Structures are given as C-alpha cells and as structure tokens.
Amino acid sequence: MKHFDEFSLPLEQVSPMEKHIRKVLRAWADTDCIPFRRRYDEDWKEHKLIEPAFQKLMVDLGFQKAMFPQELGGWGIGHSDYVFRIAYALSEEVGRADTAIAVAFLVTIWPLTTILVEPHVNWRLAREFAPWYVNAKHPVFSALTMTEPQGGADIENMGLLGGKTLRTTARLEGDEWVVNGHKLWPTNSAGVSKLFGVPCTTKPGSHDKNDFALIFVPTDTPGVSEGNPYEKAGMAADKNSDIWFDNVRVPAWYRAHGPGLDAQTFTEIIPWGQVASIGFLTGAMLNLYERLYEFVSTRTYRNRPLKENDAVAGVIGRIAGDIDICRIVGYEAACIGDRRNKAYGLPIHDEEVIGKIRNIKDFVSDKAVENFGRAMDVLGAYGADREWDIEKHWRDIKIIQLWMGGKQLCQMEAARYFFNCTSI
C-alpha cells in the first residue's frame, strides 16, 4: 500500500467534487491542525490554540457556507445528489486530524440540514440564518440540544417513544413560541453557538409525533443561559455544558416545519449524525494507520521490524483490514442516505435506513474502540504516549461510541428493524 488513500471506496460512487474537497481539507489538517493537536487537551477551556484551526477551516476556507443555497451565498451542497457522501468525506478528513473539531464543525451544519437539504428546504428560515454564517468573519457555530437530564438519549428513540419523555416545552403565544426547559451536553454549548435547534414538545407526555416541535433559538435571546464547559476524557475542541430555557420567546415561524414534518425531519437528522460519526471514526482510523505504520516499520522485536514478524503482522494486518472493512460499510451508509430521493431508494426516516445505518455506526464504533486499543498495545510502552497520537484518538473515539444514544440504542433500532420487534 503506497498511501492510506488506497483504503477501499466504491469507486463508481464517489462524486467528482469529493476529490477536490478532500485535497483542501487534507492540506488544512496537515498544516493547521495536526502540528498543534498534541497541546489541545490543555486548551480545553480557553481554545487559544484550537480557535485558529476553526477560523481557517470554517471561515478562510469557507466551509461554514457549504450547506447554504448558492442563491444565499452558500455552496449549495444541500442540493447535491452527493450530500451524504460529501458530509462523510468532510467528517473523515477533518476527523483524521481531530474528531472534536470535526464534530464541532459538522454539528454547526447538523440542525440546519432540517431546513436546507432537499426535499425539505425552508426558504424563509434559510434566508433568515444564511447571512449569519455566509458573511461572518469568524466561525459561527450551531448546536442541536437533544439530551435532557432525565432519560439521556430517550429523545433520540423516536421509533419507540415518539418524544413522550421530552420535558422541554414550547407554548404558542400569539405569534411567538415560548420555550422552557433544561438540556444537557450538546456539542457547541457553553457559549460557543449562535443558534440552537431545540427539540420540544407542545404537549408534555404525548407521544403523538404531531406534538413534537423543532424550534430554532438564537442563543442571545433573553432567557437562554448556559453553564461552564464540562471537563472530559478527550475531545477538547468540543465544548459541552448545561443549557436552560426560561420563558424564551422566538417568532412562530422559527419552528422548522410544523406538526408531523418536524418529527420526521428530526428522525431524519439521526442518520445524518450517524453517517458523520462513522466518518469521524474512519478518519481517525486512517490516521491510526499512518502512525502505526511508522511504529511497526521502525521498532523491532527480535531485532527485526515489528511488521516483519508474522505474528505481529497478523495483529496489524487485522487492524488495517478492519479499517478497510469499516470504510466500505461507512461509505455504503452514506450512499443509503443519498438514495433518499432515488426511485430505488428510501426516505431517510424509513426504519430500514435508520436500522441499517445505526447498525453500521454500532459496528464501526466497536471496531474503532477495539483497534485503537489494540494499536496502543502494539506500541506497548509508547501506547499511552501522546507523542504517538493514537492514545488521543483512543480517548476521543470512545466518546463517539457513547453519544447519540450509544450502543444500546443502535442495537435496539437495528434489532427492531431486522426482526420486526414491537416492544423493544
């Protein structure tokens, strides 16, 4: 293998644009992020070192415009037949350098997919928010505030619970929504974001999907308050905190779409998050391969390079082999998403799409946890050493396995689809 780009992709499926986008991001990673990332952990609160990487990526290179329609100054990727695959490529290339920067960046786009991506474009809201991102001289972040203190990821379990456990409420008063509630841990909280996408219920305790509302809340709206960032095992570039909504008032038309379609677009947001997560993971694994390759080629057992020992070759061959497997299935997950508007495809809120993508996310997460752990063992006395970068990814990718409902929800939604379970 001459280069890690040889890891498999289904070549017929790759968009012409992808190669170019990867090239730009590869350069950003190698010059603006990787040389500094070993000091990111200590920068978790200040973001002094991390900020410039965001500036270059989102503003100078302009990626925070990517999803917006060209008419509004964006790149119009939301209208592309390849949007899932482009999102996957973005996630992979940025994730290779730092999965926390990748998630902070992709989550900025995430809530906006509900109003910017065909077939659900909400032009009025697009016009409202586009200027914030398109004309900005600094990175502009958004967050999707899902998790609530009780119940953790229950809210993402729309399939079974239909929003029943939501405690964040939205009450329509005249031409305004009044939002009240408490959210936890979203990416880009702790004062980072300019805009929140807030899942609420218009009728507490109801599991009628028509009572689910996705409401956009500018973070400078009176009544919005955020806590200090939590200190975590990794992912310093991603800040998380508590968020409180205390009689927060926004215009009625800040609701994404309305009864029914809000629940559907929220259900559709999950595959977006899963496909991006898979991209973060395979991106980190590409970097794992780079670093591992150097170690096994230069360090020895029995005075011969590790990779020339048949038994070690068996171990590292399995690691690289798993990376190839993960990339093939990860890209297929993106293709499933891009089939949503095709005659032979399915809408992304279909339980088949959700079940299959959840399964792939679960599989790739487990493989990442397993192989980063194995790779640290191959490095042995150097495995826990930040200079080798693998341990950083090991700390970060565990978080990816756990977020968005973690393993159990992936397992249940996959099982529910494959075996038509009705009560799990």
Place this chain on the structure above:
Amino acid sequence: MKHFDEFSLPLEQVSPMEKHIRKVLRAWADTDCIPFRRRYDEDWKEHKLIEPAFQKLMVDLGFQKAMFPQELGGWGIGHSDYVFRIAYALSEEVGRADTAIAVAFLVTIWPLTTILVEPHVNWRLAREFAPWYVNAKHPVFSALTMTEPQGGADIENMGLLGGKTLRTTARLEGDEWVVNGHKLWPTNSAGVSKLFGVPCTTKPGSHDKNDFALIFVPTDTPGVSEGNPYEKAGMAADKNSDIWFDNVRVPAWYRAHGPGLDAQTFTEIIPWGQVASIGFLTGAMLNLYERLYEFVSTRTYRNRPLKENDAVAGVIGRIAGDIDICRIVGYEAACIGDRRNKAYGLPIHDEEVIGKIRNIKDFVSDKAVENFGRAMDVLGAYGADREWDIEKHWRDIKIIQLWMGGKQLCQMEAARYFFNCTSI
C-alpha cells in the same frame, strides 16, 4: 424487515441479469435442495439424494454452460462486465441451500476461468472442452488440484513462494506434457470430475514464475488415479480424495497459456475462489437469518418471544447486523474483481486486489464462524439439532474458513499488502 432480500447490496452496482438468475436459483433451492438436505450427511458416499440436485442445477437449468462463450453454446458470462458479481450471486443463492453443492458447482467453473474469462480467453482449449459441458445430459465436474501432501497451502502462496514448493512436475516430451505427482483433497475428486486443472512445475524447486505450468488433464487419461472420498465433519456434497499422476501424458497445448501467464492466471484464480467463498458464506448466513427468525419469533424467555427480550434482541441484532456488513463488503469484493478491465480498476493479480479480497474473505469467514456458533447458542437445546439447519451450516462453513490456505494465508497476504512487508 419483510424479507431477507432486504439485506444490503450497493444497488447501483447490481447487474440487470442478477435478479433473474437469483430467482431461478431461489426456486431450485426451495424445491430441489432444501427439502432434502437434512439427509445429505448420510449420503456422503453414495450421493443418491444429492445427485438429483446437481442434475437440476447444472443440466436441466443449464448452469454448467454459464461460463462458456455463446459461440460455443454457452451463456457467455465469461465475457460479461458483471462476471464476478454474477459468480457472487450464484455462490450466495446456491450456498444458502447447501455450501457443498455450491462449491462443487463453482469449482467446476473455477479452473476454466483461466481460459474462458476476458482478458485471457484461450479459444482452442475453450473449443476443446466446451462440448463436454455444453452438450452433456449429466452434470460434468471439474477440479483444480492444488494442495500437495507437504506444505498444505504453500502453493497458493505465490506471492512469497512463487511455486517453489511444488512437487508435481510437468516434463515436455515432443508435443506432450508428462505429468507426475501426488495431490490431496481437491473439491470434486474421488472420481467425480471429468477434467482437472493441474498446477505443476517444469523445474522442481524453482521460484521463477516462468517455471509454473497450469495443465489441463482429462481424468480418463492413463496414469491418473484417485482414492476413495474422505469422511468429513460436513459438506457431504463435496467429495475429496488423493490423486496420483503417474506419467500422465496430455497434448502440449493443454497448458493454459504458457510461461508467465500461467502463473499470472493461477494467481488470478485465487480472487475468484475467495469471492465465491464469501458468496457461499453470506448465502449460508441468509439462511441462518431465515431459520433464526422463526425460532426467536416462536420460542420464549420469561414467556415472551425471544426477540422481544432486549438482551436477546441485542444478540440477534448483532448477528443480523453482521450479515448486512458481510454482504456489503462481500459484494464490494466482487466489484473489485469486475473493475479489472476498467480504467480506474486493477488487474486481479495485483497485490492490492489480492490483499483486499483475502482480507474480506478472512473477515467474513470469522464472522460466519462466530455468528453460526452464536445462533446455535440462541437455539440452546435445539442448536445442535439438524432439524434447525443452522448446525449443518456451522459444520460446513468452518471448512470454508480453513480451505485455500485458511486464515493464516489470508492474514499474511493482507498484511503484506497493507504494510508492505517483504519477508512474511
């Protein structure tokens, strides 16, 4: 999931022909094979019950013609851009019913791929052998006699050994090859085959690939003798025995191609065998899902169907999820083969193709062994019961994991590619 056909395939890559072929084979499986297969084990020597399944598949449905050019009365699939994917679909559909019938059938085509598939068609040999298969009223089998008493799968390790360990010799005398040697265990031996493809060396001990010869030997040639079939843990429909070549004389032009190209086409034969093996495995896994689905829907724990127990759902969800993963990567392996003549593809003797396909075969084999074992555990007291069919596949697919060099060779060829190892 309404039907096991929902397990993922990269829809854009599937040939128009595939659906039709699968339909025909599905009907054969459900009427001519599955109803009888529980009695196959005891039929391992006689093939009284097994024979009719071959007759229907290979002669009545005509699949033994499939690879031959249309000019010679075949279906011309050897010339199709989809030939690897068609072979995968064949392997999967027949393997779903019985992987031993699948291997006996596919191995009949296997040695012939070296002379029937673009870009290496040997028309003179094609014309010579086509009538045997195309006009036959009974199944006609072929075998590829690789393994030798010493060294097991060394011969398949062309990458490292280049045929060095071959002890079966071919000596050119006038316009005849004189073949001497002893081979073990090929599929379709023990008197089953009409034609052997015999890897030999023209210069014992040499690892110059020009000294490697692939020679076709009709089994009724004087000097060819075969032993009795071995009794095995499974795969009753596949007979294996010793084969001896004692001064066996065949025309000089019965050599596949000649110095160099013989070694290349033999190297190319490995990916064929691996892709078919993966098809057998995913086919068996489709059947696993069918049987498991019935069990977990009708049997209970805590007086509720097993599939409605969250923990059991986690177990069976992982099994079904792995099937989906295996099918995605298995089909990609076939696509890699079909890219061999494309501008963006690689010839199938390229180490990248060999390494990647070996890796996928290794991965899918391990997953099959793991998941059939798990499925037997889900059935518990019924797991070892032949009536549930899963235990039959469990016995059969272990053989698939072990053949063609088994795990270790897959691991070494994958590692050699991924890490550019030079000595393993």
Place this chain on the structure above:
Amino acid sequence: MNKYLDDLFLYPKSWVDDDALGFAATARAWAEKEILANRLEYQQGYDTLFVEKRKKLILDIGFERLVLPEEHGGYGWNKPSSAPGILTVFTEIGRGDEAVAFIAALKYAVFAIMTMQPNVDTALLGELAPLYFADELKNVALILPGAGLDGENTALFNGRSVPVTLKASPDGYTLSGKNLRPLGPGFTADLFGVVCSDKGGRACLAFVPADAKGVKKGAPLKMTGLNACRNTDISLDKVKIPKSYLINREDVVTELYAWLNLLLGGTSIGGAMNFFEILTNWAENRTIKGKDIMKENPLCAAVLATVAEEIAGARLMAYSMAHIMAQPESWGGVGGSGVFTFAQMLGSRIQQACLNALNKGMELMGSAGYAKEWHVEKHWRDIKTIQSWLCGVGADVPVKMDIARYFYDCKEV
C-alpha cells in the same frame, strides 16, 4: 510433546487428595488403553465400542459409584469437598471421549442431589440405587428449564420456562408436559430427572422411570455431536410417581446446575486437552513455506499459544469453581445464589474457552481439522454440542441475567 499434561496445565494440586489422584490415574489408564491407543478402530466401530468401553469404565472399574455414599456401595466421595477430585476424574474421562463423560456427568449430577452431604436421602437412594447402579448400564437424561413456546404461559425458573407441571395425587404426584427436549440420551434413558413446577410455580426435581406409564419417546434425533448418546423428544402424559420420587427442597435446581457446570466443564476440558496433544503433534511435524516447522512460525505459534491459554485458563476456572463448591459453609451451600451464580458464570466461560481452543487450533490444521480420520472434528462437535445445550435458550442471556440478579439485585430480568 515431552511434558505431561498436568505439568503443563497447572492447577492447585493441594485441593485434590491422593484418593482422587489415584482414581484419576485409573481413569487416565482406561482412556489411554481403551480409546486413545486404537483411535481409528474406536471411531469406525463407534456404535458398539462406545457401549463396550463404557462398560469397562462404569461396571468393571465401578466409576459410576463415585457419587454413592459408602453404605450404598460408594467410596465415600459424597461430600461437596470432593468437588476438585471429581473434576479431576471427569477431565481424564473427557480426554478419552466427551460422550462417555457426558452421560456419566448427567447421572452423577442427578444423583448428587440425593447423595451429597448434608442432603443424603437414604430412603430414595434405597429405592433407586439398586435399580440404576446394578450390573448393567443405566442411562439418565434430564428435562431442564429452557425455551418456552409463544402463547403458552409456563412457570419460570430464573426466566427459563419449566414446561412440566406437577400435581399432587393421593398416592404421589402426576407429571404432565409435551414436546420436551431432554439433555442427554433421551432415547436410551432408563430414568429421567425432570425439573417440574409445583402448584406454587416453584421448580423442583422429580425422578421418572422411562418405563413409567405415560412416558412417550419420539424418534432419535440427528445431532451435531455426542451422537452416541442418542436423544429424542419426549412427552409426559399424566405420569404417576410415588411421593418419594420428588425432591422439592429449596435450591434443588440451582444445585443441579452447579454440578452440571462442574462436571461438563471437566468433560470439555479433557476433550480440549486431548486436542492439544493432537495439535502439538501436528505442529511439530508440519512444515510451511517449504521450510519452517509450523510451531516455529510466529503466527502459528501465536495461535498455538491461544489454544494452550484457553485450556489452561479454563482449567483454572474449573478448579476455582470446584473450590467454591467445596466450601458450602463459606458461600452458602452448593445451591446457594453465590455458588450457583459462579458455577453458571464460570461454567459457560469454560465451555466457550474450550470451544475457542478447538476453533482456533483447527485453523492450523486445514483439512486435517475436519477430516474424521484426525479425530479433531469429533472433539469440536462434541464440545459445541455440550456448550450450546448448556446455554439452554437465548445464548448467554439467561446466564447473564443470573449474574445480574446476584451482583445487582435485579428483580425483573
């Protein structure tokens, strides 16, 4: 191989007394002479030789009587503290043939319920011992809790369905149950140990002679392994048994599981150790890449190491289990929740470890791994059969739930 198995696979010898070591040596001699010395012959004449060789072990050597109290013709091993010794003996027998050890284990486990101190049931023993420990082979099969059928509402033992119901009648009890899948030689069984539920829904153990009126056997089943102990589904149609044939003390079923896990653990470990011997011989005599001895190739050596590691680990787990069972006073009895949980937990890990040893080792043997003539595939099939049967239903989920109940006081799983 130039070392003795026991010098390779270390275990706490101090737990096994000389008496047990002596009997283990006898069992090893039986396995060597009667089976391993003429492997091919044994395989080819299996149906008849299986019975012959068992007779030598059980009747001539009197192995089966290990479970009986001295006053019933036993050797006084009928105390939990003999567990490590019993384990040692079953390992030796399993090394010869898992099927022989398996049938013996079922009978041992069932009778342990009435012979093990402090629960010696002299009355019942007086009735059963003469019938089932006489001068010919008598087989015992078990009906254990397991999978239920959708729509039927059965009593449960730790979540598993107990498909046999028990009714008290003036002169004893009546047992009823349909489509029952025995563990063991259901087709040739002379006695069934049946887990059934009383009217309170509590699980207890009943003894049902195979010739009792209302016992119906089906046709023999084809199985993955242990084919010598032919099995079949049975049904119990209002079968009457005397009062004394029921043991309904607290924990009788958990105790039964504890013994099964121990003895079947030894059985599979023995089989796996014999596989280790075959594999070692193979790895020392194969060359690969045209030159290396297989065992000197690092990748193959790593696989060989995994095989040894799994077996060594399984053996240590089994002795830990035996030790825990041997000290009922510290852990609340053989049937207590602690011993039961650890027996279930270690029991299933032991089986998985042995099976993994086979699965991995076979990867090095190519066709010799699945050709009958190499005697590997039988160990593989037999151990897989024991391991999956022990699961009962739902893979490892029921055992996980047993563990969760003990460690986390779960009430609803």
Place this chain on the structure above:
Amino acid sequence: MNKYLDDLFLYPKSWVDDDALGFAATARAWAEKEILANRLEYQQGYDTLFVEKRKKLILDIGFERLVLPEEHGGYGWNKPSSAPGILTVFTEIGRGDEAVAFIAALKYAVFAIMTMQPNVDTALLGELAPLYFADELKNVALILPGAGLDGENTALFNGRSVPVTLKASPDGYTLSGKNLRPLGPGFTADLFGVVCSDKGGRACLAFVPADAKGVKKGAPLKMTGLNACRNTDISLDKVKIPKSYLINREDVVTELYAWLNLLLGGTSIGGAMNFFEILTNWAENRTIKGKDIMKENPLCAAVLATVAEEIAGARLMAYSMAHIMAQPESWGGVGGSGVFTFAQMLGSRIQQACLNALNKGMELMGSAGYAKEWHVEKHWRDIKTIQSWLCGVGADVPVKMDIARYFYDCKEV
C-alpha cells in the same frame, strides 16, 4: 449496592491469612477515608493531594515496608507464600487510586528480587533499605526489555530488546543505553531498576540511583493515564554502579515480571471494583425509556453482568496466579518457566478483563462515562495505561511467544 464487594467477588479466602486480611482492612480504610470520601476534592487538587495521601499510606501506615524482612524493619511477609495476601492489599489500594498502587507495585516488585526467600540479599538490602525506605517518599522506576530500534542489534530477553548494556569495571559495573522508556515515574524516580545485558547477552537486574553520574532525564511526558507518576525518557551514559548493585542470578528478570503481573493485576482489579461500585449506583438510579430502572432493562442488565463477570473472573485468575507463586516448590520457583508463563498469561488476561469491564460499563453511562466529575474515565485511562505498558511491545505477541515456548518448546519464536 447492599452487599460487600468481597461477598460478591468470591475468591479462595483460605489462601489469605488473618494478618493479611488485617492489613487489607487498613488499606481499605485508607482508601475510603482519604480518597473515596472526598472524590471531587481529590480530583481537583490531584497534584498535591496525590503526594499527601501517599504519604499517609506509605509513611504513616508503613505500607511499603511489607516487602522488607523483619530484620530490615518489615513484617516478615517476604516469602512467596504471602503472594495471595499481597494481592489482597494491592487490590484495596488500587480501588482508591491506581496511580498510588502502581508506583508502590513497581517498588515492591524490584525489592522483592532481593528480599523474597530464599533469595534474601542482606548486604544489598543493608545499603538500599535505609536510603529508599526512610521517612520520605522515594520512587522507583523500571527499565524493562521492550521495543528495539530498527538497525540496532541488541541482546534479547525472550525476543524483547534489552537496550542497556553492562560492562564489568574494576570497581563495579558500567551501564550504557540511550532513549530508554521507563515503566513508572521516570521523571521523579530516585532509583531505577534496570534490566541490562551482560557480555554474554544474558539479562540481569541493576540498581541505578537517579542521581548517579551519567543518568540523564528528559522532559516529562504527557500520558493517557497515571499522570501523577510523571514519566520521561532517560539515558544512561557510562553510569557506574558498585558490584553489589547488580543481581544476575538465573531467572531474576522472569521473577520480576511475575511480581509485576501479580501486583499490577491487583491494582487494576481494585480500580475496576471501584468502577463497579460507581456503575451500580448509576444503574440503580437511572431510568430509561421513560420508565424502567436501568438495571432492570435486560439489555443493560446483560452489560452490567458482563462487567461483574470480567471483574470476578479477573479476581479468580489473580488468586490462581498468587497461589501458583506461593508454591515455588511445586512449580519450580517464582522465576521458573512455569510460574513465569502463567504469570504472563494470567497477568495480561487480568488487565484485558479489567479494561473490558470499563469499556463495556461505560457504554451504559453516556457522557457520565467520560466526564471527569464522575470519576469513571480516570479508572479507564489508568487501567489502559497499565495494560498497554505491560504489553511492552507488539501487543500480546511477546506473551504469546512466552506461552508457546513453554507449552510447545518453540525455540525460534
């Protein structure tokens, strides 16, 4: 949680004498009072509190002296038969903080080489004990065999590179080696236990005071875990040590590995047990699907069971190891190939089991699994660090090769 850890995680109590149980109770009290009672405070003031709390344990309680013979101020535990007791104590300390136990384990293992019967080296002890067991904390780090650099041809210990060479000089020995990666607190170490090769290429153990001329320390490294014991690369530039500072008896290095595996096994098991306590509390107070208590959901219960199973299994393996070490007579000495192989085999399995318990359990905790405030992620990072360091190089391959040498007499791996 309504049970004591020791009542849940069964182990062969008979192997641990009252003396050891008493000391274990003291260690547990230390962990409870000094660390677990004020978790958040301990975490936030870690850098300073880490030293304070260690002083309480090591100087006030005198824990470190466990390794010393009575005549050097110890308690007479310096015999292999104390192994199970030592394990018990380290488990309690690891439960409080793996880092405290880890540093103690390294020092214990190195000194065990000169204090354990029958190899008590009174002369060397006379020199070192007063220096390193005085009234302030003294740290020890190890230089173990491991990864070599391509192009350099080093002496090997069971395939692993020994990058430090030893030359005899009139007044002692001279040690040389570059870019050495210590195991343990290399940056703060007062003494290094250095595995080096004599001119015959045989591995032996040298003691190098950190202030010896020619010892160069680099900048502190950033690590995944165990950050309190700051590490750094060092080099030895012709460092002179007196003759008495070298122990070159047969098996000295294998013996060192045996002790490390035992003590670090206890360390990780202790940490994993504390995680079990945190997880139990979590699972009893979370609701999912809007209604169920997490631990009553079967899927979550299965994960919880796996956590308990891994820890319980690891603990039993650790006591098996301790028992094997405690009987050097039956197994050929603590440094003998049998004990060494089992220590390596069980040692790596114990670490993997503990790590797996963490990895699986964290799956149930979502963000609480990786938020520092829940004190889970530190156990996870610390145990991973111990586990990967113990691998040395090449993942589990070197240990597999150790196993293959013992079980299959491999010569070339």
